[in-house]
Amino acid sequence: xxxxxxxxxxxxxxxxxxxxxxxxxxxxxxxxxxxxxxxxxxxxxxxxxxxxxxxxxxxxxxxxxxxxxxxxxxxxxxxxxxxxxxxxxxxxxxxxxxxxxxxxxxxxxxxxxxxxxxxxxxxxxxxxxxxxxxxxxxxxxxxxxx
Numbered sequence: 730x731x732x733x734x735x736x737x738x739x740x741x742x743x744x745x746x747x748x749x750x751x752x753x754x755x756x757x758x759x760x761x762x763x764x765x766x767x768x769x770x771x772x773x774x775x776x777x778x779x780x781x782x783x784x785x786x787x788x789x790x791x792x793x794x795x796x797x798x799x800x801x802x803x804x805x806x807x808x809x810x811x812x813x814x815x816x817x818x819x820x821x822x823x824x825x826x827x828x829x830x831x832x833x834x835x836x837x838x839x840x841x842x843x844x845x846x847x848x849x850x851x852x853x854x855x856x857x858x859x860x861x862x863x864x865x866x867x868x869x870x871x872x873x874x875x
Contacts, residue, residue: 767821774818781811 761769785807792800 770821771818774814774821778811778814778818781807781814785811 785804788800788804788807792804
């Protein structure tokens with residue numbers, strides 16, 4: 730029995746020695762600017778969501794064939810994380826839309842105040858003091874005293 734165990738261990742060791750190639754992709758180090766932060770968040774959140782949804786499908790297929798408690802709990806946590814990432818991305822989108830809408834409302838408000846101000850100024854009579862006095866004195870000529 731010790732020989733079988735030694736043979737199994739030697740077999741595993743020989744397999745590990747043969748497969749010593751490690752596939753590693755170089756990690757890009759990038760500096761994020763404030764201007765690029767939104768694009769970075771959107772792109773990486775999208776990638777994360779797509780991968781997590783793909784993994785949810787794979788794990789769901791695996792669990793449906795042989796369900797176990799820990800696998801079901803892992804699927805639940807994965808679904809929770811995916812929905813949280815989607816919710817965060819949705820909050821970013823809603824905040825951006827709200828800011829754009831508020832900006833448009835402010836522009837419309839300023840334009841309406843400008844129009845009201847122009848209409849008020851046009852409605853006012855622009856007369857000098859002399860014009861008013863002449864108009865008042867001209868009206869007295871038509872009055873007849875009895």
